[in-house]
Amino acid sequence: MQAGFSGELVKNAGAISWSDVDTREAALIERCTAGDDLACAELVAAHQRMVYGLAFNLLGDRDEALDVSQEVFLRVFRTLSSFRGQSALRTWIYRIVVNQVRNRQRWWRRRRRSDLVSLDDHLRQCGDVESKRDVLPDRLLASKETAARIWDALERLPFDQRTALILREVDGLRYEEIAFSLDVAVGTVKSRLTRARQALRAELLGLRP
Amino acid sequence: MIPYLGCDAAREMLQGFVDGELPMTDQVAVESHLRWCATCSARVEDTRLIGAGIRLAAPAQETTSEDLSTLAAIQSEVLTRIRAEHDQSLPVRLGGMFEDMRFLWPAFGATAALVFGLFTALAVHRAASAADPASIANMIQMLARQSAERRPHLQLGPLSSYYPVQLDALMLAPRPLSEGPALDSLPEDEAVFALSAVVTREGRVADYELLQSVRDGVRRRGESAALTDEVDAMLAAVKRSRFEPAQGVGGDAVTVRVVWLLARTTVKAEAGAKPLTDEEPPPAPRLARS
Secondary structure (H helix, E strand, C coil), X not given: CHHHHCXXXXXXXXXXXXXXXXXXXXXXXXXXXXXXXXXXXXXXXXHHHHHHHHHHHXXXXXXXXXXXXXXXXXXXXXXXXXXXXXXXXXXXXXXXHHHHHHHHXXXXXXXXXXHCCCHHHHHHHHXXXXXXXXXXXXXXXXXXXXXXXXXXXXXXXXHHHHHHHHHHHCCCCCHHHXXXXXXXXXXXXXXXHHHHHHHHHHHHHCCCC | CCCCCCHHHHHHHHHHXXXXXXXXXXXXXXXXXXXXXXXXXXXXHHHHHHHHHHXXXXXXXXXXXXXXXXXXXXXXXXXXXXXXXXXXXXXXXHHHHXXXXXXXXXXXXHHHHHHHHHHHHHHHHXXXXXXXXXXXXXXXXXXXXXXXXXXXXXCCCCXXXXXXXXXCCCCECCEECCCCCCCCCCCCCCEEEEEEEEECCCCCXXXXXXXXXXXXXXXXXXXXXXXXXXXXXXXXXXXXXXXXXXXXXXXXXXXEEEEEEEEECCCCCCCCCCCCCCCCCCCCCECCCC
C-alpha cells in the first residue's frame, strides 16, 4: 500500500520541453482563432480531463464540475485571441478554471458559512503543530479512510490554500505556475502551501490513538 | 563541499525540498541534513504522505467512463456553440460579403460613380455660388469693404454695439419699423444711390455714408445745390430711421454693416401706347442689401 502513496501519481510539469510545446501550442492556437474546428476539438481533447479533474477536485460535485468544464471551454475559446503566450496554454486554462470555481465557491460560501472552520480555530483545537515532535505513523495512512479524512480536512481549508495544495499535489504544478493560476506572487503560494500542510498535519496528529 | 545545515534552517527548506523547488546546492544540503536528523526526516515523510493521501482521495480519481462520455457530449456542444458564435462574428460576416466576386466590381463601379457625381455636384455648386465680379452683390460687398476700411475707428471690439459684422445669408437682415420716417424724400429724377450704414443691436443707424450716386440731373448746371439738399434730406431720413436689429444664427441681435442700393426708375410709355391708368404710378425705391 505504501507504494500507492509514492510520488509517481504527481504529474511532472517540467518533463516536456517547453520550446516544443510553445511552437505546437502557438500553431494550435492560431488554427483555433481562425475557426478551425479540428483544432478546437484537439484543444478540448487535450485539456478536458485536466479541466474536469481540477473542477471536480475543487468543487467535489460531479455535475457542478461538468457545468464548470463547459463554461471554462466557452471562455477559453472566446478569449483565446487575447492569449499572448504569457504562460503555457495549460497554465492559462488552469487560471480560468480556478476563477470559474472561485465564482461558484463564493455563492456556496454564503450558503455554507456556518460549516466552515477557520484555520486559526482549527489550530487552536488541535494545538501547536510545531510544538509536537510526534511523527505521523505510516499505518494511519494505510487505508482509504484515512485518505478520506485528509480530504475532509482539506475541504475545510480556505479556498486559496486548498486550491494551491491541489494544484501542487494533484496536478503537479510548480510554484510559478500555481502563482500564475491564482494570480498571486510565488511567496504567497509558498505561505499558503505551508499553512495548508500545517493544518492537515494537525488534523492527522489528532487521529493518533 | 556540502554546507552544514541546522534543524531551524533545514525546516524552512523542507517544503521546497519535497516539492523539488530548491536550487541544487540547497537540495543537496537538505538531503545531507536528513541523513542524520530523524525529526526532519519524519516531517518530510509526513508531507509526502499528506500529498499521497490527497491524491488518493481526490474525487477526480474516481472519474468513470460515464463521466467521460458526458464530458465529451458537453464539449461537443461547446464546439457547436463556438462555431455558431464564430460564424456570427463581424470579421467572418465581412469576409463572407467578398466571397462572391461577381458583386464586387458592380459595387465598386457604383461607388466610383457616386463619388464622381458628388464631386461634380460640389464643383457646380461652388461655381454657381461664386459671385460674378459684375454682379450687384459683388459690387455691394466691395463698397461695404471700402467703407469699413475708411472708418477703422468703428472697429471697437466684439462687445461694442459699434462692431459691425458682415451680413450673410444665414442672418436675418435688419427691417425698418413702421413708425420710422419713410424714405419718401428721394429726388424725382432717375437716380441710383449706394448708401452704407451701420445698424446697431439697438436698431439705430450708427454710421452712414453715401458711397455713390448716379443721377441724370447732375449734369444739368445750376441744379447741384438742389441735388445736395435732396441727398441731405435722404440721409437725414435714413439717420432717423429705426430698425428691428439684425439677428445672427442663434437669434441674438448683432450690429451689421449694410449697403442699400436705392434706385429710382421712371418707365416711359412709347408713343401711341395707351396708358393703363389715368395717373402715372408713383416711383418706388428699391432696397438692396449686403
